[in-house]
Amino acid sequence: MSETTKPSWLVDEPFVDTDLGVLRSGKEAQIDLIERTGGGELGRSCLLVRKWYLPRSVTRKGQLEALGMQKASAFRHDVQYREGRQFRKSRDRRAVEQMTTHGKRLLQDRWTSHEHDVMAKLWRAGVTVPYPVSFDDDRFLLEYVGHREVAAPQLARARLHGRDLAAAADQLIDGLRAITAAGWAHGDLSAYNLLWWEDRLWFIDFPQAVDLAANPRGLDFLHRDVTNVCRWFDRRGLDLDPEALFAELLAVISW
Numbered sequence: 001m002s003e004t005t006k007p008s009w010l011v012d013e014p015f016v017d018t019d020l021g022v023l024r025s026g027k028e029a030q031i032d033l034i035e036r037t038g039g040g041e042l043g044r045s046c047l048l049v050r051k052w053y054l055p056r057s058v059t060r061k062g063q064l065e066a067l068g069m070q071k072a073s074a075f076r077h078d079v080q081y082r083e084g085r086q087f088r089k090s091r092d093r094r095a096v097e098q099m100t101t102h103g104k105r106l107l108q109d110r111w112t113s114h115e116h117d118v119m120a121k122l123w124r125a126g127v128t129v130p131y132p133v134s135f136d137d138d139r140f141l142l143e144y145v146g147h148r149e150v151a152a153p154q155l156a157r158a159r160l161h162g163r164d165l166a167a168a169a170d171q172l173i174d175g176l177r178a179i180t181a182a183g184w185a186h187g188d189l190s191a192y193n194l195l196w197w198e199d200r201l202w203f204i205d206f207p208q209a210v211d212l213a214a215n216p217r218g219l220d221f222l223h224r225d226v227t228n229v230c231r232w233f234d235r236r237g238l239d240l241d242p243e244a245l246f247a248e249l250l251a252v253i254s255w
Ligand SMILES: Nc1ncnc2c1ncn2[C@@H]1O[C@H](COP(=O)(O)OP(=O)(O)O)[C@@H](O)[C@H]1O
Pocket: 023, 024, 025, 026, 027, 028, 029, 030, 031, 049, 051, 130, 142, 143, 144, 145, 146, 151, 152, 153, 154, 192, 193, 204, 205, 206
């Protein structure tokens, strides 16, 4: 999406969205490909992705499938992510700690809008993330990375070598620096949550992103992210020192 097409015509009605089918059925979300046509007389169109989160409070596989999810998945309830997210009412806090239905619903609300909010901040900070178009009712619309015929591959599947691999590592470090400077840790960074498209590395999948200032374990998540991706590059013969990179990132945090 070029600078001039963002974001006015994308969100200014009238526009028409056409469903082009399921792109991926992931861990917690189904990803659909959408074509949005609008822009009044200009008649522009572009491809978007609709990330459709696991329906709230629905936990049985059959129920999920009945709601149209292609692949049911377990609700993520990693206790570590819940620390530092402040639920002001003690009733809500208890519900979250005990993972009651109400607690799951509260968490789901947090995660889903959280992903949009974090990506909007990162996009404004200049990080290469898909442009987050809108968030509504568990459906997150964002810029699609790829061609109509083929989606951008995950870094893990992009089969990069030589100069491309080195370029991806450089962009990873630049991206991490910008994300950290903006005050966030991705929280689930791996070669599966990075896309490679036309020589650019894209960061995706931020529902669990951690606010470094608010979360007492924020630096642990950052360290784990850095270790994960450095190990991936290391296995491909590119020597990245995770501790040196972590130290460099610590230096860009403004507390
Ligand atoms: N904006 C996008 N453009 C192209 N492909 C995408 C986009 N967002 C997600 N995908 C594809 O869908 C997969 C799952 O999306 P992701 O946001 O990682 O959700 P999750 O892993 O939680 O299911 C990604 O690995 C990628 O292959």
